[in-house]
Amino acid sequence: MVGQRRKRIKPDKEAEIYIRKQEDKQGFVVKEIPLKGRGVVTPEEFDNGDFLLQYPGKLLPESVAEALEEDEGHPSVFRYFFSFKGKTSCYDATEETEKGPSYGRLVNHGEPHERNCNMKVISVEDVPYLCLFASETIRVGSELLYDYGLPDAKLPWKHMEQPPSPSSSPLDTSHQEQPPSPSSSPLDTSHHEQPLSPSSSPLDTSHQEQPLSPSSSPLDTSHQEQPPSPSSSPLDTSHQEQPPSPSSSPLDTSHQEQPPSPSSSPLDTSHQEQPPSPSSSPLDTSHQEQPPSPSSSPLDTSHQEQPLSPSSSPLDTLSQIVPESHYLRMPNVSVRMSVYLSFSYSWLLLDYSELWEHCHYNVNTMLLQKSM
Numbered sequence: 001m002v003g004q005r006r007k008r009i010k011p012d013k014e015a016e017i018y019i020r021k022q023e024d025k026q027g028f029v030v031k032e033i034p035l036k037g038r039g040v041v042t043p044e045e046f047d048n049g050d051f052l053l054q055y056p057g058k059l060l061p062e063s064v065a066e067a068l069e070e071d072e073g074h075p076s077v078f079r080y081f082f083s084f085k086g087k088t089s090c091y092d093a094t095e096e097t098e099k100g101p102s103y104g105r106l107v108n109h110g111e112p113h114e115r116n117c118n119m120k121v122i123s124v125e126d127v128p129y130l131c132l133f134a135s136e137t138i139r140v141g142s143e144l145l146y147d148y149g150l151p152d153a154k155l156p157w158k159h160m161e162q163p164p165s166p167s168s169s170p171l172d173t174s175h176q177e178q179p180p181s182p183s184s185s186p187l188d189t190s191h192h193e194q195p196l197s198p199s200s201s202p203l204d205t206s207h208q209e210q211p212l213s214p215s216s217s218p219l220d221t222s223h224q225e226q227p228p229s230p231s232s233s234p235l236d237t238s239h240q241e242q243p244p245s246p247s248s249s250p251l252d253t254s255h256q257e258q259p260p261s262p263s264s265s266p267l268d269t270s271h272q273e274q275p276p277s278p279s280s281s282p283l284d285t286s287h288q289e290q291p292p293s294p295s296s297s298p299l300d301t302s303h304q305e306q307p308l309s310p311s312s313s314p315l316d317t318l319s320q321i322v323p324e325s326h327y328l329r330m331p332n333v334s335v336r337m338s339v340y341l342s343f344s345y346s347w348l349l350l351d352y353s354e355l356w357e358h359c360h361y362n363v364n365t366m367l368l369q370k371s372m
């Protein structure tokens with residue numbers, strides 16, 4: 001386990017043990033670090049000078065490593081150049097290997113004030129190996145950071161425009177919700193171009209395109225074209241204010257010809273959806289000829305425009321038999337009767353009986369006068 005032997009074994013010796021085993025120390029944690037991709041976090045406290053991890057990869061002569069970078073057209077931060085016995089060589093950890101040490105290649109670069117470890121060459125059987133050692137006391141949960149030894153011009157992320165970094169602690173596990181970047185190429189700057197915050201991904205535009213509620217579809221303009229009038233109410237009979245004009249075309253739609261239903265509301269569009277009734281055919285004008293219905297409003301005087309048939313009212317008979325002075329009173333009586341008819345049948349009966357009595361009286365009087 002990490003640190004179990006560190007009090008008994010010198011750091012260089014401990015490093016050699018792990019180099020020979022080609023294993024990582026147990027317990028280190030790989031985490032996604034905002035704006036950096038993966039990073040390595042310590043599971044326990046380390047003292048200054050403690051061995052931490054081996055930097056893995058293929059040992060290449062400087063010339064070979066430079067040729068590779070020339071071919072690729074750019075330097076790789078996964079290639080670490082070093083001098084050993086006056087000779088420059090390179091560990092190339094560009095390829096991620098399944099076996100052997102691997103945490104060392106995931107340790108990020110730190111600014112001078114951030115660094116807590118450094119790279120040292122450990123010679124085992126005269127072969128150079130690279131290992132990370134603590135350069136200060138490292139607390140539990142700290143991200144390991146060291147100097148890549150490259151000028152800023154060769155650090156790719158330094159040339160990227162980065163959004164303001166949210167303050168993050170290595171123990172902040174919010175970044176664990178982000179999947180590790182699939183590519184860990186040093187020049188793969190996808191994690192820079194696509195910040196880890198889900199809400200800030202350039203491809204995530206969900207905060208800009210809201211669902212339209214069924215009622216807010218851009219294509220659904222019904223609510224815009226026909227906004228409910230502020231005065232709208234179930235009693236709003238505005239559609240009654242526009243009766244079919246006398247000159248209405250026979251092609252007028254049925255809902256214009258149909259009288260408004262008592263239950264109609266401004267929002268009730270059933271009259272639009274209902275097929276025309278047989279009596280509402282554009283050619284059927286019977287509704288214009290029909291007498292007012294019994295339920296017509298008492299104030300509806302349209303029935304007055306239609307002549308009464310001779311037998312339709314006793315007034316006609318009266319007008320023929322009563323004297324002129326009495327006849328002149330008839331229109332008043334007629335109006336009264338019309339109103340009474342609308343309001344109450346009982347009133348009508350009373351009025352009729354009164355009228356007939358009056359009529360009887362006048363006829364008798366006339367007969368008496370004639371006989372005298």
Ligand SMILES: C[S@@+](CC[C@H](N)C(=O)[O-])C[C@H]1O[C@@H](n2cnc3c(N)ncnc32)[C@H](O)[C@@H]1O
Nearest residue numbers: 035036037038077105106107108109157184186
């Ligand atoms: C050796 S790798 C380190 C592991 C890497 N973070 C990963 O997820 O694979 C070097 C790469 O890590 C990123 N990186 C390392 N240090 C960084 C830092 N201080 N700031 C931003 N990115 C960093 C860069 O993308 C760089 O190309």
